[in-house]
Amino acid sequence: MLKGVSLKLAPRQLLHICGPNGSGKTTLLRVACGLLRPEQGDVSWNGHSISGVRLEYQAALAYASHEPALKGDLTALENLRFAVGMKRRVSTQELRGSLEQTGAAACADLPARVLSAGQRRRVAMARVLAMSASLWLLDEPFTNLDAAGTELMSALLRSHVEQGGAALVVAHHDLPTLLDSRRMDLAA
Amino acid sequence: MWTWFYKLASPPYVYGVAAALVPWALGGAALALGYGLIAGLAIAPPDYQQGEAFRMIYVHVPSAILSLTVYTVMATASAVALIWRIKVGHAVAAAAAPIGASFTILALVTGSLWGRPMWGTYWAWDPRLTSELILLFLYAGVMSLRSAFEDPSRGDRAAALLATVGVVNVPIVHFSVVWWNSLHQGATIVKLGAPSMPGSMLWPLLSMWLGFMLFFAAVLCIRLQGEVLNRERQATWVREAVKP
């Protein structure tokens, strides 16, 4: 699948990985967050290989996969509480706050299965926000989002990067212009 | 010493060693089985209790022992492959499984044929035959799990874990079956164990056991070559190995 790919990401940097379907974008992202073990090569964080510091690394990252990964029977708020609660102590107001930030405050108490794809994407983004992780690993964060959603998402990404965070974004299309990002094209 | 073990991890080396071993193992097996059969069937005196029927132990006992030995070989190879990520271990485990299963079936059939004159039925829930049956289910579980995955390397690792968990359970299963049998049966029925045997009876049994072991080694080497080839098709050394 992926051969001879290597990338470096430092704080305050946004790396946009693009390429045609099936070029291994998602695989690269899953290897980066430690879900998938690479056959050769290694992923290191702050100089240590993640196999050594796996738990600290996971505590510092927030991963949003291609699907919004929400439990249909739980409400948006419950989804957030159980997901973020595993990582850090968080209050309900804080959770509602991050839902508001991504414009999903209205569906806080609705079961996730009744939400539209766009709303689910916003709830997933609220989860990434609430985790307050320094490293964001996002897989196609702009899918199913309307114009307002895309703009909101770009603003959140930019403020995250400006406050010293790092982000690895996989998207087969171009990122909105206001995001200055390094590009890495897997097709090349 | 460690270089020997390290070299065993490289597929081409294992492929070469397996190819070289086959003729020797087969030859040895033929000799041992030949002597065992002739001595066991014709030379050894009949048993005072079971008469000529006791000669069936020359096939039942070795296959029962082998069914367990092969499972242990499979589990060890799997554990080595899982812990040290040596892919050849998976190939050995995959090669050993069908052989072990066939020996287990052989042990079951010969066991019931041997039990028939004594119990009057082909199947009695004798503790050893029951454990052998459960061992067969364990084999079936490992083999079907390995083939259930599309991605062969994932199937290997899943089957490896099940083999390792299974080997831990074999003694537990055996103990609980013996305990369960003694619980209901009270006085145990005619013990199926090999009666204390004079030399003329014992040597053929040892020879048959050796023959079975060598035969297992030979078949394992043949299957192992196939398994290694299946797993290393892209490797460059395969080009010379399969040159017509």
Added chain:
Amino acid sequence: MSVGAVAAFNLLVRRELCLSFRRPDQLLQPLLFFLIVTTLFPLGLSPELSLLRDMAPGVLWVAALLSSLLSLDGLFKSDADDGTLEQLALCGQGLTLIVVAKTFAHWLVSGAALVLVSPLVGTALGIPVGAFPTMMLSLGLGTLTLSWLGAIGAGLTVGLKRGNVLLSLIVLPLAMPLLIFGASATDRAISGTNAAGALYFLAALCVFTCTLAPFAATTALRITLE
């Protein structure tokens, strides 16, 4: 202020229970299956209570084993399908804690419920009330052990489409000692003799499985997740 292991464990168990009770029919199905299977035997054998009493331990335990296996398939599958299992795996608590919490929550919902229903089935099969405590204790230990063996099987078959039958083929051979000790404990309880021996073996088996299975189940899950 990261979350401690115990807090994360409690939260995860609460999540599992909350999810289970959102779909109560999923909870009842294994119990109904347990009842149905045990009513098959009197129909197949004879309504004669005295005869049923001899068969009762075996029937009860086989039905308990099969109904527990039914609900084990969904242990990881539902989370794996909608991607939440990945989120849990990445939440910095380590996969073992997640497997332990999920399996414990699953046992509470399926095994413990089964133990509570078992007196109902016991009377139907003619088991005297005096034998109920031992029966329920042995069923509790047995279902907990089975939940752990099932966790290993579920971990191995989570990625497969038709994994359910394979799960039973994998787990049942490992669960046979369980059936032997459990059924004989109940049998002795019925006949009034001392069931301590079988119960001790069952408890030993339960402790052995509960200590080793979490690591095996985590490795199993890691094999299919990676």
Added chain:
Amino acid sequence: MMSSGFWAMGGYARYVWPCFGFSCVVLAWNLWSARRFRVAARLRARRAVEMAAVDES
């Protein structure tokens, strides 16, 4: 030496000979299926090598 008594196996011929016969069947099957498995693996490997050669040229 091959007296009729030998073949009768003391009256247990019905069990002894099928027992040994089945053993030969199992041993033969093992050898045969192992060889067939190796041949199939070699064929698949050879085809993969040829396909790789085609790609390179």
